[in-house]
Amino acid sequence: MLFLPVLAGFAAGGSLIVVIGAQNAFVLRIGLLRRHVLPVVAICALSDAVLIFAGVAGVGALVRAAPVALEIARWAGAAFLIGYALIAARRAFRPGALEAAMAPEMSLAAAALGCLALTWLNPHVYLDTVVLLGSLAATHGDGGRWLFGGGAAAASATWFSALGFGARFLAPLFARPVAWRVLDGAIAVLMVTLGVSLVVTP
Known part of the structure; x- marks a missing residue:
């Protein structure tokens, strides 16, 4: 029975993490370049783990009660994404x-x-991570919520490891400069879309 919260956390965490986003696009590019893959994967996995366990501990209520902080992050994030899009x-x-x-x-x-x-x-x-996964973890009781968080953190570590270290298998495809140009063009479009969505979405 103790395995069920872990499995539920792994499934919930994976469903939120395995999506096309700015972070995943960055990890994919680092993996294709084969430079600093381990540190980047570790930063992503550890950051997610910190946020997930903060949500399990109940920090989600504080996040909901601090709209000003989220607003600052929203505009700063939009500016960074659009700047990164211009570079790509x-x-x-x-x-x-x-x-x-x-x-x-x-x-x-x-x-x-x-x-x-x-x-x-x-x-x-x-x-x-903090609000949604924290809320889902709370449904598993005092003991089960930490197992749920562990499962979600494991999903994050698994995904980023597979994305970062597995990108090398796409190396033959990216042996041609045109493939890199297509990838960077797609990243630019993605980053602009996400940056604009942060600004226009209340």
Whole structure:
């Protein structure tokens, strides 16, 4: 019976995490470049775990009661996403920018900061992990809710590991520059769409 909350948490966490979003697009690109994959995957998984267990602990009520904080995150997140979209669009339309973006000098600090910004400046991550998963965890009782949270955190770690380290299997497809340009073009469109949605969605 103790396995049921874990399984429920894994299923719920996976259903929220395995979607096309800014964070997943960033991890996929890092995985394709094969640079700083482990730190980026670890940042994503640990960030989700912190947020999930905060929700299990009952922080969701505080998040709902702090609309100003979510509003600040909403505008900051929109600005970051649109800025990142412009960088991706520049790579897609200017081959020189693409070659620079794939240079071996890409720093760990840049990758880590980008990952942290895409994770913590997205207000939806608080609603999905802290509020929604926290509420679902509460239905499993005092003991079961922590098992539920563990299952959800495990789903996050599994997904980001598969996405980051599994991206290398797509390497033959991305051996051609045109494939990178298509990917960056798609990322630019995705980032702009998400950034605008943060602004126009109340």
